[in-house]
Amino acid sequence: MTWRNYRGPVPKLLTGIPGFDLIAYGGLPEGRSTLLSGTSGSAKTVFACQFLAEGIRRGEPGVFVTFEESPDAIRKNMEGFNWDIPAWEKAGQWAFVDVSPHPSQETIISGSYDLNGLLVRIENAARKVGAKRMSLDSLGGVFTQLGDNTTVRNELFRIVSALKELGVTSIITAERTEEYGQVSRYGIEEFVTDNVVILRNGLEQEKRRRTIEILKFRGAPHQKGEYPFTVSPNQGVVVIPLSAIELKQKSTDVRIRSGVPELDRMCGGGFFRDSIILLSGATGTGKTLVTTMFIAGGVEDGERCLLFAFEESRDQLFRNAIGWGVDFEKMEAAGKLKVVCEYPETGSLEDHLIAMKAIVDEFQPQRIAVDSLSALERVATIKSFREFAIGLTSYIKDKNVAGLFTATSSSLLGGSSVTETHISTITDSIILLRYVEMHGEMRRGVTVLKMRGSAHEKNIREFTIDGTGMHIGKPFRNISGILSGHFMHLPPGEIERLREMFKDDGDTTPTAPPALGGPETPEHSR
Amino acid sequence: MSKYLLKLYVTGQTPRSRRAIENLRRICEEELRGQYEMHVIDVLERPQLAEDEKILATPTVVKELPMPIRRIIGDLSDAEKVLLGLDLQPCQPRNDTAFRKEEKR
Numbered sequence: 209m210t211w212r213n214y215r216g217p218v219p220k221l222l223t224g225i226p227g228f229d230l231i232a233y234g235g236l237p238e239g240r241s242t243l244l245s246g247t248s249g250s251a252k253t254v255f256a257c258q259f260l261a262e263g264i265r266r267g268e269p270g271v272f273v274t275f276e277e278s279p280d281a282i283r284k285n286m287e288g289f290n291w292d293i294p295a296w297e298k299a300g301q302w303a304f305v306d307v308s309p310h311p312s313q314e315t316i317i318s319g320s321y322d323l324n325g326l327l328v329r330i331e332n333a334a335r336k337v338g339a340k341r342m343s344l345d346s347l348g349g350v351f352t353q354l355g356d357n358t359t360v361r362n363e364l365f366r367i368v369s370a371l372k373e374l375g376v377t378s379i380i381t382a383e384r385t386e387e388y389g390q391v392s393r394y395g396i397e398e399f400v401t402d403n404v405v406i407l408r409n410g411l412e413q414e415k416r417r418r419t420i421e422i423l424k425f426r427g428a429p430h431q432k433g434e435y436p437f438t439v440s441p442n443q444g445v446v447v448i449p450l451s452a453i454e455l456k457q458k459s460t461d462v463r464i465r466s467g468v469p470e471l472d473r474m475c476g477g478g479f480f481r482d483s484i485i486l487l488s489g490a491t492g493t494g495k496t497l498v499t500t501m502f503i504a505g506g507v508e509d510g511e512r513c514l515l516f517a518f519e520e521s522r523d524q525l526f527r528n529a530i531g532w533g534v535d536f537e538k539m540e541a542a543g544k545l546k547v548v549c550e551y552p553e554t555g556s557l558e559d560h561l562i563a564m565k566a567i568v569d570e571f572q573p574q575r576i577a578v579d580s581l582s583a584l585e586r587v588a589t590i591k592s593f594r595e596f597a598i599g600l601t602s603y604i605k606d607k608n609v610a611g612l613f614t615a616t617s618s619s620l621l622g623g624s625s626v627t628e629t630h631i632s633t634i635t636d637s638i639i640l641l642r643y644v645e646m647h648g649e650m651r652r653g654v655t656v657l658k659m660r661g662s663a664h665e666k667n668i669r670e671f672t673i674d675g676t677g678m679h680i681g682k683p684f685r686n687i688s689g690i691l692s693g694h695f696m697h698l699p700p701g702e703i704e705r706l707r708e709m710f711k712d713d714g715d716t717t718p719t720a721p722p723a724l725g726g727p728e729t730p731e732h733s734r
Numbered sequence: 735m736s737k738y739l740l741k742l743y744v745t746g747q748t749p750r751s752r753r754a755i756e757n758l759r760r761i762c763e764e765e766l767r768g769q770y771e772m773h774v775i776d777v778l779e780r781p782q783l784a785e786d787e788k789i790l791a792t793p794t795v796v797k798e799l800p801m802p803i804r805r806i807i808g809d810l811s812d813a814e815k816v817l818l819g820l821d822l823q824p825c826q827p828r829n830d831t832a833f834r835k836e837e838k839r
Contacts (some may be wrong), residue, residue, distance in 0.1 A: 306788055312802070318815035319757075319808035324745035325777055325789035332781035354791065354807070 218428040221341075221377045224262025225255070227447030231431040232422060236403065241371055241378045242425075243400035245392040246407030251418065251439050252381040254289070255407065256343035257282065258444040259379050260302060261291040268340035269301040271333045271376070275349025279304040289444045303333040309353050317354070323363035327370055334374050342371065346381040348394045356394060368399045391423070402426040408434065412589045415556070420447055436595055438558035446562055448599050459661070464575075464610055467505025468498070470680035471639075474656050474665040479637060482608040483660070484601050486631060488615040489641030493652055494671070495614040496520070497532060497678055498641070499579045502612050504534040504677075506575040507544045514573035516564060517549045518583035525549070532677045546571050557588045557596040565603055576604055580614040581631070597631040619693065636660040644670070644690050646697075653690055654680060738762070738770035738820070739799035745792045746778050750809050754793035757810035765822050795819070 220234035229235045236242050246252045260270035274282060282304075283293045296302035307326060334342065347364060354360050371378050380400050382392035387408050391397040397404060404423040409416060419434035437447040463478035472478040479485055489495050499515070506513040517525055525547060529536045539545035548567060555563070568576065578600075585593050604611040613631070632638060638657040643650050655668040667683035668690050684690060686698045698706075742758055744751035755774055762770045777784035777792060787796060795806040797820060806819035 305785065307790055308788075310788065313805055314802070314819075315805045315807060316815050316819040317807045318813075318819070319754075319811035320750060321791040321793060321808045322745070322750070323791055325743060325784050325792040325794065328745060328777045328781050329785050329789070332785065350790070 216428055218425070220428065222266070223259055224266060225258055225445055225447065226443055227435070227437065227449045228420070228445070230449035231420075231435050231447060232425070233429050233431070236377055236379070237425055237428050238377050239372065239375055240402050241368055241380050241400050242403035242405055243382055243392065243397055244379050244405050244407065245382045245384050245396070247384055247387060247409055250407040250409040251437075251445060252383075252407060253277065253282070253285075253345050254439055255445050256345045256379050256381050257286050257291065257293075258289070260341050260343055261286075261289070261296075261444070263341040264296055264301045269303075269337040270341035270343065271303045271305060271330065271337060271339045273305040273307060273330060273333075273342065273344040275307045275344070275346055275353075277345075278308045279306050288441060290442065291444075300337055303337045303339070305329050305333050307349065307353075309349075315353070321359065323350070323360070323367060327367050330367070331370075331374065334376060339374070339376050342374075342376040342378040344378065344380045346383055347396050347399070348383050348392070351394050361398075364396075365399045407437075412591075415587070415589060415592075417556075417589065417592055418558070420445075436558050436592065438556060438562060440559065440562050443562070446558075448558060448561065448595065450595050450598055460608070461661075464511075465505045465509060466498075467501035467503070467508075468678050468680065470669075470671075471498075471654070471678075474654075474667075474669070474680070475637065475659055476663040476665070479610055480661065481610060482605060483636035484605060484611045484613065484634065485637040485639060486613050486615060486635040487639050487641065488617055490617050490619065490643060493641035493643060494673055494678065495616070495641060496525070496528060496579055497673055498639070499577045499612060499614060500525075500529045500532055500534050500536075501677055502577055503536075503539075503545060503575065504529075506610075507539045507542075511544075511574035512572065513539075513545050513575040513577070514568065514571050515545065515547045516567075516576070516578045517547060518552050518578070519580055520549070522547060522549050531675065532673070533675060534677070546573070552584045552587045555587075557584060557592050560584065561596055561599050561603075564600065568603070568607065568609075573609060575610050575612070577612040578614065580616050582614070582616040594631075598634060601631065601634050632658075640691070642668070642690055642693075644668075644684060644687065645695055646684075646687065653684060655691075737800065738766055738797065740770060740772045740820075741787075741796045741798060742772065742774045743777055743784060743787065743789045743792055743794045743796070744774060746776060751776075751793060753809040753811065754795075757813070757816070758795060761810070761813055761816050761820075765817065765820070 219238045220232070220236065221238040222229050222235040244252055244255060257272065260272055263270045272282070286293055293302055350360055350364060368380065382396035384390065384392045387410050391404060403425045406421045406423055408419045418437050420437050421434045422430040435447055435449055437445055440446050460481045462481040464481050465478050466472050466475065487495055487498055503513045503515055526536045536545060536547060540547065581597065584596065588596065601611065637659045640655050640657050642653045644653045652671050653668045654671050656664045669680050669683050671678055671680040686700060686703060687695055688698060689695045740758065742754060744754060758772065762772060775783055777789060791807045793809060795810065797804045804819050806816055810816050
């Protein structure tokens with residue numbers, strides 16, 4: 209079930225907050241209140257403001273009831289997101305109800321009271337702008353001003369009920385003291401019972417990880433569990449809706465050239481146009497080389513290529529490419545290539561993902577290469593990394609472009625990497641580059657491990673690197689254990705004996721030795 | 735010339751509103767005879783005034799003069815608190831102790 213076809217008894221209001229509407233199956237329940245609970249610094253106020261800001265962009269005016277920060281502070285703090293609140297106020301689309309405490313005025317309580325003053329102001333502001341949306345940030349502020357007592361609790365309950373009659377869809381924020389524990393301080397969830405959304409800002413292995421969870425929507429479906437989000441300077445809250453991503457990518461049988469003709473042959477005729485290729489190898493096995501060839505091949509075929517480099521600087525990359533006979537500078541000048549170099553440490557993975565998506569949207573490439581994906585591992589927990597990898601691959605697949613990711617394996621011989629472990633199932637093809645020790649010499653081998661939807665060669669071939677790039681030669685015949693890193697040299701007689709062992713009984717025709725260098729008997733892998 | 739300027743914000747003609755008006759008027763007559771000016775504002779009729787003055791609870795008395803500005807929330811049935819809010823708390827030590835006890839409670 210997807211949100212697009214959700215037509216339930218509880219209508220939803222599209223919030224416009226990127227990614228949120230996907231996990232909320234179409235937004236917040238319309239005409240109801242949603243409790244947004246989170247610890248200090250979990251981006252509650254940003255979310256509450258963004259809810260109104262996106263509403264105004266959709267022609268739905270809003271009222272912001274602030275219990276803690278002054279309106280002036282909010283106007284100033286939200287400037288950074290390009291939300292021009294003063295302009296919206298002037299245009300009659302945004303109204304503040306200021307319930308922030310007066311620091312200089314002492315308040316004394318004498319006898320019984322109610323919160324009609326507040327209610328009248330809220331109703332007045334809603335009427336004035338014709339509000340469709342409302343944010344109350346944060347309701348617990350009343351308790352700090354008037355104390356936690358039965359009167360205040362009853363009155364707040366009455367105000368929240370009154371919001372329904374105003375016909376607004378509202379967000380009510382509440383503070384909570386711990387990431388996993390009671391829903392909110394002062395038990396605000398007792399007043400706002402229908403819908404609860406929780407923002408978290410947890411510390412995992414010295415890294416902050418923001419997540420959002422829809423705890424409940426009464427009478428309406430939603431995605432369950434925690435979804436990572438980030439607060440981006442241009443967009444505000446951006447939710448990364450992982451499992452809400454639909455496996456609906458179109459599939460094509462159009463092949464593209466990898467840039468290395470022999471590799472195309474090994475893959476059964478090139479990569480698929482819309483596939484994700486994982487290129488794994490130890491350091492120095494030639495991953496950047498294959499990446500460079502992949503891009504050169506794309507540009508040669510008139511495609512636009514995008515390279516994200518997380519390990520080397522522009523100068524290094526360009527110099528290396530020249531060494532293999534590829535001129536990146538010329539390609540960039542022709543507008544066919546864009547190289548983006550960044551240290552992984554410049555941001556969280558969520559930030560990187562959003563930045564990368566923005567660049568892809570802007571440049572509209574037909575090929576994307578990431579060198580290397582493993583470099584990004586070091587700035588995140590394994591969980592975040594897996595989510596990032598899934599987010600990136602699904603985005604690329606959705607665009608129907610070819611993606612080449614490199615992964616560095618931790619050991620020189622054999623072995624695999626965390627990157628591989630986490631994304632191998634979502635990639636369409638896996639190519640391994642391996643060191644092969646032969647008679648006291650390090651050689652390099654390449655093999656196609658997986659090629660979804662196509663036949664491919666299963667040999668491990670030797671390849672060499674020179675001033676014109678990568679050259680794939682003959683398969684390693686008298687050596688086994690390359691993938692595991694435990695090499696065994698086999699004498700030619702032994703190879704012959706093994707071949708005999710796997711021959712069918714009654715098959716008397718002697719097996720011809722496989723033609724070296726050419727396409728081998730293809731086998732289907734699935 | 736009035737020394738005290740008091741504004742009482744109420745919502746409609748509820749019993750609580752009437753109580754607050756009566757209580758305030760009585761206390762003022764007893765303690766501030768001829769020295770005060772009192773305005774009653776119904777926020778239902780003047781919501782913008784409530785917004786400008788940031789009224790949260792009703793009834794609320796705002797003592798605008800003399801400085802400092804002070805607010806008293808409630809129907810003003812606790813006269814001692816009202817006097818405290820108006821800076822009229824009598825200074826006899828006995829009363830003072832009694833008041834503190836009550837506050838702690």
